[in-house]
Structures are given as C-alpha cells and as structure tokens.
Amino acid sequence: MLAVPVDAVPDGPSLIHEPKWDGWRAIVFREHDGVYVQSRAGRNLTTYFPDITRVVRAALPPGVVLDGELIVWDRGRTNFAQLQRRVSAGRGLLRLTRECPAHYVLFDLLADADGQVVLDLPLSERRARLERLLAGAPAPLTLTPRTTDMRQVADWLVQWTVAAGIEGVVSKRRDGRYEPGRRGWWKYRTHITTEAIVGGVTGSIHDPDSALLARFDRHGHLRYTGRTHPLTDAQRTELAEMLSPVRPPRRGAVAHPWPEPLPASWSGQLERPEPLPYVQVDPTVVVEIDADVAFEHQRWRHRVRYARARPDVAVHDVPLLLGEEEGYFGEQ
Structure with missing residues (x-):
C-alpha cells in the first residue's frame, strides 16, 4: 500500500x-x-x-x-x-x-x-x-x-x-x-529552506535546465550536494543572468573540483544510475532552495526545489556541507 x-x-x-x-x-x-x-x-x-x-x-x-x-x-x-x-x-x-x-x-x-x-x-x-x-x-x-x-x-x-x-x-x-x-x-x-552554491547546470549556461548545487566542507573544498528539480522559465532567466563560465585557474589556484560528467555514483540512485553531463560554472552564485531532510554521503538524496537567487549572500556565508554543521543543515 x-x-x-x-x-x-x-x-x-x-x-x-x-x-x-x-x-x-x-x-x-x-x-x-x-x-x-x-x-x-x-x-x-x-x-x-x-x-x-x-x-x-x-x-x-x-x-x-x-x-x-x-x-x-x-x-x-x-x-x-x-x-x-x-x-x-x-x-x-x-x-x-x-x-x-x-x-x-x-x-x-x-x-x-x-x-x-x-x-x-x-x-x-x-x-x-x-x-x-x-x-x-x-x-x-x-x-x-x-x-x-x-x-x-x-x-x-x-x-x-x-x-x-x-x-x-x-x-x-x-x-x-x-x-x-x-x-x-x-x-x-519535512522540508527546510536553506542556501547552496551553484557549481554547475544541466542544459546550457544561457538556458539552464537544472542547477547542480555545492557547499564548502570544513577544509574549504567545494563539494557536490545535490540537484534541483527542472527550473521554470522565470527561474531559468533569473539564474542565467547571474551565471558565469568557469574562469581559467590562475597560477597556484585550484580548478573546478568536480569531474565531467558527474559520476553516476553521485546520483544516489539504486537502479542503473548513469553519469550526468553538465556545464561547470564559476561557483559564485548563491541560491535559496527548499529541500527535504533525506541525505546520504553528505548530499541531498532527492531533488530540491529552487526558490530564488540570493545575490545578497556570499558563498562563504552558506552553511557548511551537510553533517558538518550543528543540526546537520546549519538551520538548528
């Protein structure tokens, strides 16, 4: 039942x-x-x-x-x-x-x-x-x-x-x-409202289908944390206006840390997961999301809902990786 x-x-x-x-x-x-x-x-x-x-x-x-x-x-x-x-x-x-x-x-x-x-x-x-x-x-x-x-x-x-x-x-x-x-x-x-960093998108940078989300861990590494549901037309337009391509790393700087395509093992799916093609973006855009509380490997297991862009929030003000801040989500 x-x-x-x-x-x-x-x-x-x-x-x-x-x-x-x-x-x-x-x-x-x-x-x-x-x-x-x-x-x-x-x-x-x-x-x-x-x-x-x-x-x-x-x-x-x-x-x-x-x-x-x-x-x-x-x-x-x-x-x-x-x-x-x-x-x-x-x-x-x-x-x-x-x-x-x-x-x-x-x-x-x-x-x-x-x-x-x-x-x-x-x-x-x-x-x-x-x-x-x-x-x-x-x-x-x-x-x-x-x-x-x-x-x-x-x-x-x-x-x-x-x-x-x-x-x-x-x-x-x-x-x-x-x-x-x-x-x-x-x-x-149970759902929470919180923030995450956009580290990549499916579709194109000018017309994103969904956003791939990130947070920093306590060592300062940018870690993949999940994916949004498909974006509405208004959300695509809003997000596209804020996204920038990944900048070539300066000498001594670290390149975008995620592999391409996104590994199938990152999806959290049990049945026949497949690698996910995506476009890397400069991880400087913060968005507000609505997520449930199910997670594994410090990632949201189910897709989250994009709420809005948060240009007023800096990336280092986003809560730490799931499980690395009090209350698991930085909300408690």
Missing part, C-alpha cells in the same frame, strides 16, 4: 500517525523453508540482509507476511548510505552486517501465522496482531511508534528529523484495509 504526498499532516479522530523512516521499504515473507525480502519495486533483497532473515526465521512462525522499513542506525541516527553499501559489499557483506547491523521497523501485518491473509481487517486489528507476534522479539524487529496526538507529531517533525533521521510523517485511517498498490495513506515530508 502506498501514500500520496500532502503539504500538511492531516488531522482527524479516525487517523493514526507514524514516523516516515529513512530506509528501504520492504515486504518480508516468513516462508516454511526460509525468509524472502522484497523491495517496494519487487526486487529480491534477501541476500543483502542475512541479519534480518536470521532473526525473522528465529522469531516468527511460517506464513507471516510483514510490511516495514529496513534501516541502519549510525550514532543514533538512520544512515541510508549504509543500506546502499550492502548492494556492493560483495565478500565484505558479513563483516558489514556485524559492523552496521540492520533493523526492520514494522508497521503492518499482511498475513498472520499459517498464512492467514488479513488485508481486509482494519488497521487497528492488524496492528494488534502484529504486536502479539512481536512480543519478546529481538531488538532488530521493532514496532514503529504511532500516535493520535498532534503534539507528538509536531515533536517528531521538530526533534526527530534531525536527531533520529526520520523524513516526516505517514498518516493512516485506523479502520482502513490494506490495499496493495493503492495510495490510501498520506505522507508529509
């Missing part, structure tokens, strides 16, 4: 709210002869999570089908990059699972013991059954918190997004059925 994006957390007596975890959505099947882990897109993730399959097999009876989020904790915060590492770890996977074990945060039950399908039961009943199944389960199998208190929701959005790494809130009807493929839930992503 899926969720439709909303601009505000819905409120009402029939709704329940849960944190939106920053991980991989996964359906887990406890089969009679083992465990199968499937991504939201239908991909087989079983081999990447031997730590999770082991605890599911030991703790739950055959026939159970679960819905939840695979996450990895790192110093008290979710670390999406550690999930990505599992795909490419190869022979180092077992060592990685010991050093950075995964947790499966559960929020729904699709089939009970012996394969009894419970999709048509109300969410409140599915949750009660899930709680009974997980009574005494080991720590890697965790029930997600839930609340009807909007004050608790506000606390999650203010405190947990930075401290714990949640992306926002998912709201559901307490009497709702589980309808695979239907967007019957609501998801609200």
